[in-house]
Amino acid sequence: MVAWMDSPRTTNGIQAPSFLYGTAWKEDDTQRLVTMALAAGFRGIDTANQRKHYHEAAVGEALQLAFDAGMQRDALFIQTKFTHRDGQDHRLPYDEAAPISTQVLQSFESSLAHLQVDVIDSYVLHGPSTSRGLAREDREAWAAMEELHAEGRVRMLGVSNVTAEQLSLLCREARTPPAMVQNRTYARKAWDREVRAVAKEHGVVYQGFSLLTASPAALTSAEVDRIVARTGRTRAQIVYRFAMHLGMICLCGTKSATHMAEALAATELDLTADEIKSLTDLGSA
C-alpha cells in the first residue's frame, strides 16, 4: 500500500501512513472529500474536535461509509485532537466550566461518537495554552490523555503547535511521552529543524503541515524547478517527497482529486543526495 510505504515508526513500533489526509476547512464538503481521499488511497485521517475549523462528525460519516463498503478498521490510522477553550468558538465539545481533565474526557467521548469508532490511533493536544513552557492546563490535559492511553482507548499520544523547548519539556516530564508531534513546517526555519531534532532525540515521529503554503519562496525556487525539469514531477510532489526524506509524515488537505493522486504518487519519486542537500539548504539561508 503506497500510503504506508517508507513511513516512520513510533518508538513503540506503531506505523502511521506517509500521508495523513487533513480534514480542516471542508465544512459541508467534509464527508465527500474524506470519501474521495480514502478512494484515492489515503489511509491516515487527521481531524480535531474543534468545530471552528473541522467537521469531525462528517469525517465519521465518511468512515462509516468506508467500513460499510468493506474497509477494515485496522487498515486506517485515525488521529484527532483535544483543543483548549481558546482555540474553540461557541460550539464546544465540553463543558467549559468543568475541570480540564473532565473537558478532555468529554471531548474524547464526543470524538468517539462523531467518528463512530472505539479506539483512536493518535490523540493529540492541539496546542499548549502558552507560548513558552507548559501551563497547568496543559499538564492537566496531558495527564487526562495519559489515562485514556493507559485504558487502551488511545494507541498513542501526540502534541501540536509546539516549540522545541515545549516538546523537550513534555518528553522529559510526561509519564507517557508523545509519540507524534504535528507542526507547521516553514522552510525559513530550516524546515522546523529544532523541533525535528528534539523529536528525533526522543523517538517522536514528526508530522508536517502547510508544507505547500508556509514556504511559497521555497516552492517556487530555482532548486525545486531544477528537480521539476529532471523528474517531470510537480513542485508539490517534490516538497512532499523531500519532507519524507527528512523523516516527516506529510499532512495533505487538498480538495482536488488530481492533487490527491499526485500527493500519493510522490512516494514514487527518488531525489538525489545533492537535491536533498540543496532543498535542505534552502531553509538554512
Ligand SMILES: NC(=O)c1ccc[n+]([C@@H]2O[C@H](COP(=O)([O-])OP(=O)(O)OC[C@H]3O[C@@H](n4cnc5c(N)ncnc54)[C@H](OP(=O)(O)O)[C@@H]3O)[C@@H](O)[C@H]2O)c1
Ligand atoms: N495542528 C494544527 O494546528 C493544524 C493547522 C493547520 C492544518 N492542520 C492539518 O493539516 C491539514 C493540511 O493543511 P495544510 O495547511 O497543509 O494545507 P492543505 O489543506 O494541504 O492545502 C493548502 C493548499 O495547497 C493546495 N494544494 C494541495 N495539494 C496541492 C498540489 N498537489 N498542487 C498544488 N496545490 C496543492 C490546496 O489547494 P487544492 O485544494 O486546490 O489542492 C490548498 O489551497 C489540515 O487539513 C489539518 O488536518 C493542522
